[in-house]
Amino acid sequence: MEIDRAVRESVDRRLQTKYQNAVYVIQRAFSLYEFEQVAFSFNGGKDSTVLLHLLRAGYYLHQGKSECSNQHLSDNALKCPIRTIYFESPCAFPEINSFTYETARDFDFFLVLLSYDLQLETIHSDFKSGLEALLKKKPTKAIFLGTRIGDPNAVGQEQFSPSSIGWPPFMRVNPILDWSYRDVWAFLLTSKVKYCSLYDQGYTSIGSIYDTVPNALLSVADSPSMKENFKPAYMLADGRLERAGRNKKLVLKDDNASLNNGVASIPLNGSFRASIIIVGDEILFGITEDMLSGTLCKKLHGIGWQTTRVAVVQNEIDSVAEEVEGRKATNDMVFLFGGFGPMNSDVSLAGVAKAFGVRLAPDEEFEEYLRHLIGQHCIGDRNEMALLPEGITELLHHKKLPLPLIKCQNVVILSATNICELETQWECLLELPSVPLVQSTPFTSKYLSTTLSDVEIAQTISKLCLEFSDIYMGCHRKSRVTPSIISFVGKDKSRLELAAQRLSSSFPDGSFYEHRCD
Ligand SMILES: Cc1cc2nc3c(=O)[nH]c(=O)nc-3n(C[C@H](O)[C@H](O)[C@H](O)COP(=O)(O)O)c2cc1C
Ligand SMILES: Nc1ncnc2c1ncn2[C@@H]1O[C@H](COP(=O)(O)OP(=O)(O)OP(=O)(O)O)[C@@H](O)[C@H]1O
Ligand SMILES: [Mg+2]
Incomplete structure (x- = not known):
């Protein structure tokens, strides 16, 4: 099969390992669940496009095994007639929509469109209720997703992860969970498959038309018009910045x-x-x-x-x-x-x-x-x-x-x-210059020890704390029968001395001794 051959013949060892592991997960899923009871969640994005071709490869290999024959598989086997779900949304890019439909047609998907008629469409088209409806209509045990470990919702997920509590029950199968941005592009380019045209216009991760713009890191000023142009997504060197074109949910607090x-x-x-x-x-x-x-x-x-x-x-x-x-x-x-x-x-x-x-x-x-x-x-x-x-x-x-x-x-x-x-x-x-461990005015400390009881000194210290709000005053002792040690900590030595002196002078001479704390 062409995908399988392209990857195996490439010199990219890392891609080969990722590919083999993903195809293995897919084959396991096809062995564990009846083919009619699994679905593929496809949305025309790059990750789900990778998954589409891995599914084709996995299905081909799985069929080869289950038929136990050495004979050449028919061309039909290159297609993967898997039930495919697409949550259509009015906020999706038209390029994403058309790519999804064209791909489904090319690969003979059995496309179950979870869109609603006009009145309901914009109100109820969320994933959860859509999946509830799907499961009611047709038993679905497992759904393949193009989730990668980077997704905020991928935290804690494994290659096989049951749907979350509160969601309808099915197994989420994530064959490319551990793929990096670079792996995704290595696969799409090595296997020379079609992907959505937006990725050639600088989009690196695609959400809705309202929250997605081309990634500014791929921007090139196109002289002489100085019109902004973007390099293709696969040229983004640092995959960590894949979502730089997506509106960040992260907002610094006040x-x-x-x-x-x-x-x-x-x-x-x-x-x-x-x-x-x-x-x-x-x-x-x-x-x-x-x-x-x-x-x-x-x-x-x-x-x-x-x-x-x-x-x-x-x-x-x-x-x-x-x-x-x-x-x-x-x-x-x-x-x-x-x-x-x-x-x-x-x-x-x-x-x-x-x-x-x-x-x-x-x-x-x-x-x-x-x-x-x-x-x-x-x-x-x-x-x-x-x-x-x-x-x-x-x-x-x-x-x-x-x-x-x-x-x-x-x-x-x-x-x-x-x-x-x-x-x-x-x-x-x-x-390191990027770590703001700024050396600020150092603290100085002074310690006094006393055999006076805590009850005797507590009130005076409370009053002094109010007067010397820039000085920390506290008390500790090694045991209940040894003297108390009063600590004075602050940044102004003269204020510290004054506070200590004020405490000593509030009690009879000889009540406090200077103490060294090592
Ligand atoms: C088929 C499918 C199954 C999902 N299952 C779950 C789930 O079990 N738990 C969950 O919290 N979210 C689930 N989601 C929602 C996704 O985690 C995520 O919110 C969605 O893919 C949108 O990602 P985005 O917020 O980055 O756009 C599911 C989504 C789809 C399409
Ligand atoms: N509207 C949708 N319909 C069907 N499946 C979806 C939809 N949105 C997300 N998914 C599933 O969730 C997966 C993760 O979505 P995500 O947006 O992270 O990746 P992508 O869309 O494939 O690629 P990109 O990161 O470039 O947008 C998809 O690969 C797909 O399996
Ligand atoms: Mg997407």
Whole structure:
């Protein structure tokens, strides 16, 4: 079959692997479900066009196997008479509509158009109710989709994923879930198949006519008219920016206004604020202890930053997303440890992506690093470690780092597992210009110890706190029977001394001693 031959004869090993895996998933689906009970969700987009041809290849191979014959398959086998669903919408580009119909005709699809008559069309044509109607009309066990891991709704999906709770029950089959933008174009160009003409006009991902424009990164000024022209979609070098022509759902919140693309510009209360998130079931089980956040707090304190919160969360996408979402808006920087790697519990990046409302997408540059570091065999087919939050990720390179650190706007993912690694990563962060770890006025501290009881000193300290609002005053002790240690922390040494002196002078001489805290 021509597609199969084109891919196998190409020199692109990566494409061959992706192709083989996708066709395998398709063949499995054809073995698991009756052909009449599966459907293909086709919308004329590039991803579903890739899937169409993979389905043809998978169907051809599946038929060859089930007929168990060596004889040459008839030309008909090159077609795939699969039930095909298209959610037609008045907001679709006419080019998408016509491409969908023409393709369905060329490949003899059994096209089930889920459009409604005029009165209902614009009101009820959503996916969910359309699928409910479809399932009622005809049993449908599985639906092939051209979803790729980057889609916001792909988070947590596998190649076979049951439909979500609240949706009619069917299996979503996602054969190209792990394909990157580059893989999609490698396939379409290698197999020389037709695709929607919009992709040759600079569109790189297509939504509705209201939210999609050509990708500005493909723009070329066409002199002498200076009319704007666009290069074809396959020329987009960085697939992470595939959706740059789509209206972004991501809107920075008001309280994020002091952040300029993650770079803090207005320090809050005189100091920059940071927050630390540790993703660690094992810490929560009590099996291991968090050794890193204390060191990081010290480092931040040392450059005059205020750590506002340290949180340990479970290895769950939603727990991470919730914490990141809450912290990123109110802190200049958020540092995240743990949950980063190839295990199924390594969900930190998915959580970060969810918090920013973006997709996880294959990052070829990072993948290259991983391949160099770990070797091809360790990464696995899905290269899950190379899936990074799309459009917001920056790789932080430093010669001392074997693998770049990942920064998603103002969230930095630290891969350190011990203090020594943390020291190195911290030094690198301080040297990197794109990380706004601005050295601000350092904090100074003073400590007084006293054998007076907490009850005796509490009221005076409360009053002093009101008077010295720029100085932090707190109290800790090693045990219930040892003296209390009063901490004074602030940026103005003379104010700090004054506050300490005011406390001492409020009590009889000899009640307080200067204390050294190491
Ligand atoms: C056949 C089909 C099945 C879908 N099943 C689900 C589902 O189970 N759960 C869900 O949240 N969304 C489901 N969706 C909606 C998609 O996740 C997504 O919203 C849709 O493809 C539009 O993507 P966009 O929002 O990027 O345009 C389904 C869509 C289609 C076409
Ligand atoms: N209107 C629709 N009708 C049928 N299937 C759809 C529709 N919209 C989305 N889908 C399914 O969801 C998949 C993912 O949609 P998505 O928009 O991400 O990809 P695409 O349209 O194929 O390509 P592109 O990213 O270039 O727009 C499609 O490949 C298709 O299987
Ligand atoms: Mg689309």
